[in-house]
Amino acid sequence: MKRFNDKIAFITGAGGYIGGTTARMLAAEGAKVAVCDITEEACARTVQAIEEAGGRALSVPADVTNSACVDAAIQRTVEALGGLDIMVHVAGGSARQDMKCLADQSDEVILRILGVNLLGAIWASRAAARIMRDQGRGGRIINISSIVALNGLRGSVDYAASKGGIIAMTRALAKEMGEYGVTVNSVAPGVVQRPGAGADDSDYALKTNFLGRKCEAKDIAETVLFLCSDAAGFVTGQTWAVDGGRSLGMKGSD
Numbered sequence: 001m002k003r004f005n006d007k008i009a010f011i012t013g014a015g016g017y018i019g020g021t022t023a024r025m026l027a028a029e030g031a032k033v034a035v036c037d038i039t040e041e042a043c044a045r046t047v048q049a050i051e052e053a054g055g056r057a058l059s060v061p062a063d064v065t066n067s068a069c070v071d072a073a074i075q076r077t078v079e080a081l082g083g084l085d086i087m088v089h090v091a092g093g094s095a096r097q098d099m100k101c102l103a104d105q106s107d108e109v110i111l112r113i114l115g116v117n118l119l120g121a122i123w124a125s126r127a128a129a130r131i132m133r134d135q136g137r138g139g140r141i142i143n144i145s146s147i148v149a150l151n152g153l154r155g156s157v158d159y160a161a162s163k164g165g166i167i168a169m170t171r172a173l174a175k176e177m178g179e180y181g182v183t184v185n186s187v188a189p190g191v192v193q194r195p196g197a198g199a200d201d202s203d204y205a206l207k208t209n210f211l212g213r214k215c216e217a218k219d220i221a222e223t224v225l226f227l228c229s230d231a232a233g234f235v236t237g238q239t240w241a242v243d244g245g246r247s248l249g250m251k252g253s254d
């Protein structure tokens with residue numbers, strides 16, 4: 001018996017590394033997965049991978065910074081797949097070239113980083129909360145934060161604020177959704193090594209944890225799947241650091 005046989009999941013950022021891995025792993029465990037990313041092309045790769053592995057996927061492209069787009073994508077999911085049990089907001093990130101001390105940072109970058117990471121999480125969580133409340137069959141809402149929110153990082157005030165907002169939102173929304181049987185949690189990755197990263201990045205990924213190996217998207221996705229599962233039915237309002245212990249002291253970082 002697969003863990004998510006009767007479940008319907010909506011994943012943002014599902015064309016990316018962590019989101020794509022999470023979507024494929026949920027599908028492999030039986031979930032029907034609505035694959036959301038900013039373009040049809042970004043969704044298509046993950047949809048194809050899920051279908052080739054024998055799973056069921058639906059492409060629902062949407063810009064998560066636009067609440068109407070997110071609402072429409074979730075509505076399509078409900079209509080096409082028959083409801084909504086799991087929402088995972090993964091879309092986001094910050095580009096290295098955008099990292100600047102706050103005193104030098106532009107309005108444009110600050111608004112863009114807050115838009116995708118924090119507003120995206122709020123729009124996707126609100127859309128899921130409405131559906132799950134009205135459906136009356138419980139649910140799981142998970143947003144991806146970052147350990148940068150817990151420890152701070154130079155040049156990342158905007159990103160830290162957006163990911164810290166997710167942690168605060170997780171606690172407050174958990175209190176609102178508990179009575180509907182919906183748990184709300186977040187996962188805070190440390191440095192996740194992408195395939196094809198350069199030698200410098202690879203070295204950094206090794207140095208920034210205490211376990212002597214690189215974190216892969218699968219490490220993050222495994223925790224998301226646990227939080228989506230029945231086994232985590234009494235866990236809500238929590239942020240799970242999946243960082244090889246980095247947040248104990250930001251090893252190797254300033």
Ligand SMILES: NC(=O)c1ccc[n+]([C@@H]2O[C@H](COP(=O)([O-])OP(=O)(O)OC[C@H]3O[C@@H](n4cnc5c(N)ncnc54)[C@H](O)[C@@H]3O)[C@@H](O)[C@H]2O)c1
Nearest residue numbers: 013015016017018038063064090091092093146189191192
């Ligand atoms: N990779 C890491 O080391 C790391 C560490 C901590 C936290 N995180 C967080 O994990 C999440 C995923 O990271 P990743 O490494 O898989 O990155 P990624 O770039 O591979 O994936 C992010 C995805 O989000 C999508 N996206 C961006 N803007 C969007 C928008 N407006 N609407 C819809 N989709 C949009 C992108 O197209 C991309 O597919 C991010 O929220 C990131 O902040 C990553």
